[in-house]
Amino acid sequence: MIRRAVASDSGFLRDMLVEAANGGAEPPRSRVAVLDDPSIGRYLAQWPRPGDIGLVAVDRDDTPVGACWARLFPADAPGSGFVASGVPELTLGVNSQWRALGVGRTLLQSLHGAVRAGGYSRVSLSVRRTNVARRLYVSEGYTVVSSSATTDVMVRVLV
Ligand SMILES: CC(C)(COP(=O)(O)OP(=O)(O)OC[C@H]1O[C@@H](n2cnc3c(N)ncnc32)[C@H](O)[C@@H]1OP(=O)(O)O)[C@@H](O)C(=O)NCCC(=O)NCCS
Structure with a gap:
């Protein structure tokens, strides 16, 4: 759930x-x-801030097994997946014992709906090219908008 x-x-x-x-x-x-690392910790600092949109997947006992959330960062202090003001950045993780069961995809798709309902037309993220998550993002309609040596910044248009 x-x-x-x-x-x-x-x-x-x-x-x-x-x-x-x-x-x-x-x-x-x-x-x-x-x-x-402050560049990481800021994705959750003072959770929840106004404007944060987050979802948790829970098992039958209501134990959390995965989470996905989106947070806005300003242009003068961008996150690693920043593309523009007003485009929230997404974070996704699934407990290792619950991977490869569809939880990550379900969380991602659900978050798209929640972010769109929040009035946003795009969501962005950064992902290492070696991360299996990248395949999930591509299959869910994300496209690469910029790259560094190891990392891609990707955007999904929410229609
Ligand atoms: C990335 C992550 C969230 C995926 O969650 P999940 O519940 O395991 O993913 P799903 O079962 O929904 O699989 C979705 C897709 O991800 C990709 N994928 C997931 N695990 C994979 C693996 N071990 N190898 C290759 N592809 C994989 C596949 O494309 C898969 O689609 P398919 O089953 O149709 O082939 C999970 O592996 C995770 O928490 N990883 C560590 C945190 C992380 O890297 N987060 C993203 C940071 S950018």
Whole structure:
């Protein structure tokens, strides 16, 4: 089941942020190193802020198994997936025991609906080219708008 993410989900979202930050990274960084990195921590700082849109996937016992959320960053302090003011950046993570079961795709599709309902026409993200998540994004209609040595910034138009 998918439900809205609330303030008390911040601990689980932090777990998923660590997974997302390490997606495709070799070697992965420690949890402490990731969360101490301000360029990563800002994707969840003061969760939830006005304008944040988040979803959590839960199992039959209501235990969170995955999360996807979108947050806006300003042009003078852009996130790693920034493309323009007013285009929220997406973060996605699924608990390792629940992967390859369709949870990530369901969360992503649901978040598209929630972001569109929030009045946004695009959503963006950054992904390492070595990350299997990139295949998911391509199959869900994301296109590459810029690239660095290791990373692509991708955008999905929400119609
Ligand atoms: C990326 C992630 C969210 C996908 O979640 P998931 O629930 O495992 O994904 P799904 O089961 O919905 O699979 C969706 C698609 O992802 C791709 N995919 C997922 N796992 C894959 C794997 N191990 N190898 C290749 N492709 C894979 C496939 O395209 C798959 O579609 P298919 O099943 O039709 O082939 C999950 O692997 C994860 O949490 N990874 C760590 C965090 C992360 O990297 N987040 C993204 C940061 S940009």
